[in-house]
Amino acid sequence: MDRLWVIAFKEVRTRFTDRRLLLIMLAAPLAIATIIGLAFGGLGRSSSPIQNIPVAVINHDQPGANGEAFGGILAGLLTQGQLPSGMDSSASSCPQSSASQSSSSSTTGLTLGELIDGTAFDDAAAQKLIADNTIPAPNAAAGSPEYLDAAARAAVDKGTYAAVVIIPANYSASLASIANPIQAPAAATVMVYANAGQELAGSIVHSVVDSITSQLVSGNIAIGATFAELAASQPAALAGASKLDLEKVFGCAFTPGNDLALLANVPVQASPTSTAGMLLVTFGSAQALFFALFTGQMGILSMYDERRNWTLQRMVASPTPRWAILGGKLLGVLASVLFQLLCLVVALTLVGSLIEGHLVFIWGTDLARLALVLLAVSVSVSGLGMFLAGILKGIEQANIVSSVLNIALGVLGGGFGFQLPASVSQISFIYWGRQAFETLAAGRGDVSTNVLVLFVEGAVMFVIGLFLFNRRFEV
Amino acid sequence: MDIMVETKDLAKSYHNGQKGEVQAVKGISLQIQKGQIFSLLGPNGAGKTTTISMISGLLQPTRGDAFIGGYSISRQPLQAKRLLGIVPQEIALYPSLTARQNLDFFGRMYGLRGKDLAKRIDAMLDFVDLADRQSDRIETYSGGMKRRVNIAAGLLHDPQVVYMDEPTVGIDPQSRRRILDTVKLLRDRRGMTVLYTTHLMEEAQELSDVVGIIDHGEIIALGTPGDLIQQVGEQDKLILKVGQTVVGPETLERIRTTVDGVTRAIFDPPGESGDDKANTSGLLIISALRGRKALPFIFRVAEEAGIEIESVEIREPDLEAVFLNLTGRELRD
Numbered sequence: 001m002d003r004l005w006v007i008a009f010k011e012v013r014t015r016f017t018d019r020r021l022l023l024i025m026l027a028a029p030l031a032i033a034t035i036i037g038l039a040f041g042g043l044g045r046s047s048s049p050i051q052n053i054p055v056a057v058i059n060h061d062q063p064g065a066n067g068e069a070f071g072g073i074l075a076g077l078l079t080q081g082q083l084p085s086g087m088d089s090s091a092s093s094c095p096q097s098s099a100s101q102s103s104s105s106s107t108t109g110l111t112l113g114e115l116i117d118g119t120a121f122d123d124a125a126a127q128k129l130i131a132d133n134t135i136p137a138p139n140a141a142a143g144s145p146e147y148l149d150a151a152a153r154a155a156v157d158k159g160t161y162a163a164v165v166i167i168p169a170n171y172s173a174s175l176a177s178i179a180n181p182i183q184a185p186a187a188a189t190v191m192v193y194a195n196a197g198q199e200l201a202g203s204i205v206h207s208v209v210d211s212i213t214s215q216l217v218s219g220n221i222a223i224g225a226t227f228a229e230l231a232a233s234q235p236a237a238l239a240g241a242s243k244l245d246l247e248k249v250f251g252c253a254f255t256p257g258n259d260l261a262l263l264a265n266v267p268v269q270a271s272p273t274s275t276a277g278m279l280l281v282t283f284g285s286a287q288a289l290f291f292a293l294f295t296g297q298m299g300i301l302s303m304y305d306e307r308r309n310w311t312l313q314r315m316v317a318s319p320t321p322r323w324a325i326l327g328g329k330l331l332g333v334l335a336s337v338l339f340q341l342l343c344l345v346v347a348l349t350l351v352g353s354l355i356e357g358h359l360v361f362i363w364g365t366d367l368a369r370l371a372l373v374l375l376a377v378s379v380s381v382s383g384l385g386m387f388l389a390g391i392l393k394g395i396e397q398a399n400i401v402s403s404v405l406n407i408a409l410g411v412l413g414g415g416f417g418f419q420l421p422a423s424v425s426q427i428s429f430i431y432w433g434r435q436a437f438e439t440l441a442a443g444r445g446d447v448s449t450n451v452l453v454l455f456v457e458g459a460v461m462f463v464i465g466l467f468l469f470n471r472r473f474e475v
Numbered sequence: 476m477d478i479m480v481e482t483k484d485l486a487k488s489y490h491n492g493q494k495g496e497v498q499a500v501k502g503i504s505l506q507i508q509k510g511q512i513f514s515l516l517g518p519n520g521a522g523k524t525t526t527i528s529m530i531s532g533l534l535q536p537t538r539g540d541a542f543i544g545g546y547s548i549s550r551q552p553l554q555a556k557r558l559l560g561i562v563p564q565e566i567a568l569y570p571s572l573t574a575r576q577n578l579d580f581f582g583r584m585y586g587l588r589g590k591d592l593a594k595r596i597d598a599m600l601d602f603v604d605l606a607d608r609q610s611d612r613i614e615t616y617s618g619g620m621k622r623r624v625n626i627a628a629g630l631l632h633d634p635q636v637v638y639m640d641e642p643t644v645g646i647d648p649q650s651r652r653r654i655l656d657t658v659k660l661l662r663d664r665r666g667m668t669v670l671y672t673t674h675l676m677e678e679a680q681e682l683s684d685v686v687g688i689i690d691h692g693e694i695i696a697l698g699t700p701g702d703l704i705q706q707v708g709e710q711d712k713l714i715l716k717v718g719q720t721v722v723g724p725e726t727l728e729r730i731r732t733t734v735d736g737v738t739r740a741i742f743d744p745p746g747e748s749g750d751d752k753a754n755t756s757g758l759l760i761i762s763a764l765r766g767r768k769a770l771p772f773i774f775r776v777a778e779e780a781g782i783e784i785e786s787v788e789i790r791e792p793d794l795e796a797v798f799l800n801l802t803g804r805e806l807r808d
Binding site: 003006010013014017018019308309310311313314315316317318319320321 | 528531532533552553554556557559561563564565566567568569571572576580581583584585586612628629
């Protein structure tokens with residue numbers, strides 16, 4: 001068993017001591033991603049091309065029983081870049097607001113108002129687009145919520161908007177239920193419908209909506225906790241509280257710490273803090289995956305090189321079982337790919353931090369899921385390498401076929417700066433890997449589908465490839 | 476004496492699409508004693524590598540078996556392989572690793588660990604006189620130095636049998652001499668059994684205790700170099716280059732019957748045996764007692780037949796002559 005580890009370690013060592021391989025494995029993807037990050041992400045906010053993302057906002061929200069209108073807050077932030085009038089700067093009377101404001105002044109990156117160019121999408125806007133033949137008339141009753149939603153989706157598909165945010169009717173009721181310690185929380189779903197060709201913009205909008213909603217949720221939890229405590233310790237004080245006092249408590253619950261009011265002035269939380277960071281994640285991950293393909297394939301196909309150089313025969317002639325040689329080789333390739341991706345993740349984080357001028361976790365802070373995605377991608381890459389080694393005859397054929405295949409997978413997966421429709425991109429594992437990295441970077445944790453696809457895809461190809469290779473390959 | 480390597484009816488066949496089944500090795504049986512240097516000689520494609528590959532456990536025999544130290548390579552491969560070290564013709568090392576890292580890896584493949592491994596590596600680096608370059612990458616070494624590390628990797632686990640496949644190919648005379656001395660040292664001081672393949676007759680003659688000559692997958696001669704040369708007798712080999720002229724059977728017959736001392740006369744036409752055949756000129760090959768005395772008479776017959784002689788080479792009896800005598804072909808063809 002220990003010989004398996006010896007071979008795996010040798011495999012990693014030979015990969016990472018070969019200067020030519022290091023160029024392909026690390027220098028090339030890092031350089032390309034950095035150039036793209038610098039060219040399109042810019043070194044400061046003024047040079048960033050990704051701003052003013054056109055977003056349609058449909059607010060179906062019905063104010064709650066106590067008059068809460070959280071849908072209006074969300075819509076106001078998206079369309080005006082600030083809280084609706086009447087709510088703004090209640091922060092001044094809240095204890096932590098000044099600290100938050102002062103800290104925001106040193107933060108770099110785009111503000112919400114600069115990032116999102118939101119438009120309240122109403123019936124008039126829909127009729128105007130229908131009238132100038134931008135979109136067809138929706139197949140629903142005019143004036144109904146379904147009619148409006150369908151028109152907005154059509155406008156997104158046509159590219160008039162990068163995305164539409166649809167706030168459901170029970171949005172306020174759902175959030176208010178969180179503050180009520182007696183009532184069970186009700187679910188509400190804010191829909192973000194994005195143009196498939198503008199995945200990056202869609203991802204940004206998604207993370208903005210996530211961020212605002214999560215702050216509304218945490219604010220309501222804080223209120224709920226305050227009321228529960230008051231009801232338990234000072235029921236009289238609660239009964240005598242004026243409406244004004246309650247509004248002040250309500251405003252402050254959202255203001256300190258979470259800085260909902262300051263969202264207009266600071267970069268969106270829970271997403272990469274800059275366009276450069278997001279670009280590094282998008283293109284960096286795609287480039288890393290693209291070049292990892294070569295590492296995985298070259299690693300397994302190096303079996304042919306080892307046979308030609310007789311190092312394989314030397315191993316076979318030693319008292320080492322064949323399964324340990326093959327297993328060690330495969331384990332080494334998997335570890336090499338994983339290590340390569342890890343190096344690139346760290347290096348791109350440093351590049352993003354250098355661009356930003358401070359430490360930025362461009363891949364998000366969910367390290368456990370990040371590690372899981374890296375492992376899944378490594379399995380997928382190694383599986384593909386094994387599959388190619390199993391079906392192709394000899395190193396010459398493998399070199400040609402694998403290069404063409406890798407470029408095709410790179411194109412499909414968005415590795416070269418443009419996106420194909422998701423239905424086509426999904427063929428490429430680069431799509432699944434890249435999307436998983438983007439999801440983690442945006443602070444949305446659910447990458448289970450991506451991880452599952454990558455693991456299954458890798459495992460299936462690995463098993464088929466191993467079977468064919470083992471049957472065909474002779475020392 | 477103990478038998479260290481033995482093959483019993485060792486055979487290997489391949490399926491070739493057009494030719495059907497090709498018998499690369501046709502049932503070889505031989506015994507190599509402990510502490511002997513055994514050289515296997517034969518032209519390209521004779522079956523040398525296939526035979527050695529089966530003995531080393533790299534190829535599964537179609538029939539028969541090979542034994543190393545009494546262990547069957549088919550049924551007890553791990554025990555048999557522990558006794559065997561291999562030094563391939565190729566530089567079977569990782570170029571981006573240092574000499575020490577390479578030796579460390581291959582030592583671990585043979586189960587060496589810790590201080591034992593470190594001591595063995597130090598000893599081997601001293602043995603091949605490369606201790607001062609142990610931390611340099613193999614890719615920075617000269618051809619001779621690479622060969623020496625290649626040998627060290629095969630000897631690292633102190634095997635009882637070492638297989639060396641043309642270890643002197645492509646190196647300078649000084650390094651070659653050093654390697655030949657090393658091989659003798661392995662036998663004389665360590666009692667190692669050496670399985671040696673080469674196409675250089677002088678090497679085989681100098682080193683070997685026993686020589687096996689293989690052709691078309693069969694051992695056609697086996698014995699000490701002295702015994703084999705005696706089979707040819709005192710005959711000299713006369714090799715006359717005749718350019719593109721074709722020497723007919725009647726001329727060959729006339730040389731055989733009219734020139735005193737000639738026992739054999741054959742004609743080897745230019746390039747007939749394939750692309751890798753060395754002679755671009757036709758060769759008139761004659762075996763004769765007292766070859767130098769026969770030469771003027773051979774010239775006369777050739778002149779009468781209209782054959783223009785370009786050059787003449789006289790070879791004393793050697794292993795090459797043995798092969799020529801046995802097969803009618805030169806070993807290097």
